[in-house]
Amino acid sequence: MVGMLRESEGWAPEIARSAMLRGAELLIWWVSAAAPDLHTMARARADENxxxxxxxxxxxxxxxxxxxxxxxxxxxxxxxxxxAEHGIFASLFRPLARHKEMAPGSHVVFSWRPETFMGP
Incomplete structure (x- = not known):
């Protein structure tokens, strides 16, 4: 499943977390203007989720x-x-996005209260 983030949504960790909890294995974050630290934020969203x-x-x-x-x-x-403006691509091994433990006992979902991220 794919989740979409646009503009400033990528700066809020809860939006990416909610997409992950709904089954997203890939988050596509589109922004219309470059900003400092976009790479840092994208890497953080990937790692924390x-x-x-x-x-x-x-x-x-x-x-x-x-x-x-x-x-x-x-x-x-x-x-x-x-x-430069151009396209890039990468091969994704989707099962990696299903493994949610950062270290033994530190599951990114079970160590949190998912109901606080999920809306109605």
Missing amino acids: RVFVALAAPPDGAGGIVSGVFDPLGQPLATGVPG
């Missing part, structure tokens, strides 16, 4: 890399070329 995150953003104008695909550990699988 143990899902793949694809970040799509225009070039930042300063020659920095903005777009990327990150694995459930927050590591980059593919990144854009600095300062």
Whole structure:
């Protein structure tokens, strides 16, 4: 299942967590303007929810890399070329997004109260 985040939704951890709890294995985060720390936030959302995150953003104008695909550990699988508009791709091994333990006894769902993230 795929979850979608747009613009500032990726900055709020609860929105990504809610999508993961509903079964998303891949979060696609689209932004219309580059901003500092987008990569850091995308990596954080991937790591804290143990899902793949694809970040799509225009070039930042300063020659920095903005777009990327990150694995459930927050590591980059593919990144854009600095300062250029183009497509990127990555192969995703979806079973990695189903393993939710960060370390023994630290399950990303069972150590939280999911009802606090889930709406009606």
